Amino acid sequence: MILVTGATGNLGRPLIAELAARGRKVRALTRTPGGARLPAGVEPCDSTAPDFDGVTALVVNIAGTPGSTDALLDAAKAAGVRRVVTVSALVVADDEAAGEGSSAAIHRNLETAVAAAFPQWTHLRPGAFAANALQWKAQLTAGDVVRGPYAGACTAPIHEADIAAVAVQALLGDELLGQAPSLTGPHGLTTAEQVAILGAVLARPLRFEEIPAAAAKQAMLSHNSWVQEEAIDSLLRYLAGTVGKPALVTGEVERILGRPALTYAQWAEANVSAFQN
Template sequence: MRILVTGATGTVGRHVTDQLLTAGAEVRALTRNPETAALPSTVELHRGDLDSPTAEMFEGVDRMYLLAIGEPTLVTDLAKQAGVQRIVTLTSAAEDETYQATERAVENSGLEWTHVRPGMFAANLLDWAEDIKTTKVVKEPYPNARQTPIHEQDIAAVAATALLFDGHNGQTYTLSGPESLTKKEQAEAIGDAIGLQIGFQELTADEWRATSGVPDFVADWLLDIWHQATENPEPVLSTVEDVLGRPARTVREWAADHVGDFR
């Protein structure tokens, strides 16, 4: 079985690739820069991207892990013509037209499909790494925003399971981590994992915006998410355990896997 992994060098895609290889699948990785991909030597590297799909990308491929980017209808048409039989998408629990367009194109293709919709990536907490290294204090607004961060390896495991095994056709898997934590509690969980006491300094929205370094539209989006999570905590979902038969990893477990990023 040959599986095409798009976004194979990304936060989730690398783990999807590793898990597929461990299961004995042949993996073709789509990447813009094969020279810098740093993927296992057993991976077949294919230069390209989803913004300019070609028929060659999909030749000999049985199943595909598809990021929600590019021209989804063109991608699915080319994949179907090449004989791809199953597509597992990585979209998002957040409502977004790009994600929805990808899901619609895959559903309309007539191929087997599964949608994987993660919520907040625990990997987003790497944005705190520099402050933790230098001051041991996280500085952000909305300390009581309650979220459910999910380990990127759990996202990858659900996607790999849907790619490898039957019984997931037509399913939409919305994913969360196993615990609801305020931002302050997330910082404390990281501290527990790396053996440091991490403080949390609350900033106003304007103070954070002035120092964040992110574009205004990104700042607006994040501030809205955090405000919403303060008033309406993100729910804890059992999907990871339902699919994998084991609990999702906690923030503390995620941080233990990333000690080097915070020390």
């Protein structure tokens, strides 16, 4: 039995679907076990009371959501779980981004705790998810303009299906044990270029309009009551540091999966319905 946290999220859904399709027993943690609409055969479990009965492997996929993962790891260890796949972040390798409360620090602490407690671990370090575009849904319902910080911020967005496919390999095979692959999409794209690709796929004249970082910070704080200010500050510093530089493209997805990483346009094509009213 594989216990997956964050199972209903952007990454969790394709991950549990792939594991179920391969005939694996999956228990999906969620705050709403009654209404989670899980794939056939996947067992829902209340995330406030994780059931480790029969669990041999755990996916920790909630570092970016509020709350500590300490109790989860303690319970997994007490239950005799040996294999843990951590969904960490590309930014953990960046010392300058690792101030207290930052995403880098949170994911670093998680990696350290998992490696110390479990004999079989893999830390997946994805960069920006292509699915972050879903944050633009409300703006794109209102019109054709996406407003945000740093039009020129350049990342290589990764399709969550690629992260899920690597996670499946880390769970079912042994070749990724003790590794921490940095996972990116195949191309560097500025935020403005991402909006333009989305517009081309949706056949809409979308454009990105840059707003000052301070205004973007206020908007993020008002939309995410639980996010620490330092996490937003470090994200904005990180994005500012990517402007005018080529994005890191690692090629790790292709090395591990033996096929090219999926493109941003492929992500957009697969998610057209999410942007239709």
